[in-house]
Amino acid sequence: MMNVTRDLFKLPLEEKQKYTNLVGGKKEYRLESYGSDMDRSEWPVLDWRDQFYFIMEAESQRLDDLWPTQPPSFRDVLHRYAGRCRELADGVLREVAKVAGLREERYLADMLDEKAVTYVGLNLYPRCPRPEKVLGVRPHSDGTMLTILLADAAGLQVLRDGEWYDVPVVPGALVVNLGDTVEVMSNGLLTSPVHKVVANGERERVSVAAFFTVDPEREVEPAPELVSDKRPRLYKKMKNSDYMRELQDSLARGGRAIDKVKL
Template identity: 50%
Template structure:
């Protein structure tokens, strides 16, 4: 499920500032960006930080993408050594964007609950003080051979829900439906909201986590800012009992947030889907 959110309350001028600090960060010299590297001790790849995917195979093809991945919620889990200090307004603007996106996320979660005939705050209340929100800033340079490499390979999100802010000037995000890829149109200043794998599992397949990818562009660069809403890393994930019965039996195995996210990074690097590993 993908939705284009308009009338969300964020002014175009503020969204311009958000995209501006993202662009300014990626334009910094490489040595400056590497201060926030996702490499530990020079070789071990962690989730957070600046860099590309972990390498799991010599045959692996990396995405044509520069990225910064950091925890933004809760504040006491932020690792500020991985938060850029340049441009100077980066931290303040990302912090404000995080607060404003949370309101949109909660509204979306409330409406999903209503669609399932659950209490309005059913999903909102599942996010306790240890639930994590990750921000991923993506920069896709123009690519001399766009037919040979993806900006981001086909995947689904390991989140409960995801909010995406896309550069208005360049398309590139595609959605797969029935084996066919469709371009997602650009609406200026809109936010793209989609359900992730965890929501698919909890809804017992009522909501589907969409397969999507990013294609490259030979002439133009592209940026996006993605907010991934996840639950407490130790929380167990399984179909809700209210949504399992004889007519619609359990379709997914139990896992935890932490284990599933780890599985996502492993399968993403291999070009497979994490959701397939928990299907019954």
């Protein structure tokens, strides 16, 4: 997966721009396919990266015309990688349900039904001449059930007790991150960590992130069995599509989208 990702970013710029995520004469932005935050001049702080985003599931939402045809093996490798990540996500969410104390092991995993949306994001963080001036990705938490990350270099940091900590890079290892949806459904027993990517002045960084999100029309709220007199409800109900819009706004202005659903 990492090899075809590197080859994809090595394509000539004119080839990559065939799949641009800017439409309508650069007046409209969509998440899918190729782009750079450098194109989003309305954002006060820009992320130092190039990126491709692809919808994997649901199939009805997939924009196949925005999938590159080069390198030749890219589509097949991406499909197989996403499928393996989907299997891993299912297993992780079953174990997370046990940790949260849910009686039904598949309570969380079943949220990833046939209407759930899976994205895969491919990221290239170029070597930065002034890494102290920019971020690879600004601080945020993921608006997902689960995110699975593969990276080839350091740069990811997680916030804990007001301090930023480097996430070690182990060759071939995956980082699994719980998203905001799990925090809400667990009524805060499990938390979605704030994280960022710092720019690197010595080498480029490539990463592949699989984002597992629930049906946009599904309303997300704490599991009833995790709400009690001793632990009252901490989050209000919110439709996932509304939450994802709030997430995009929060990325632009700073802050956490999940704060908007806290009671």
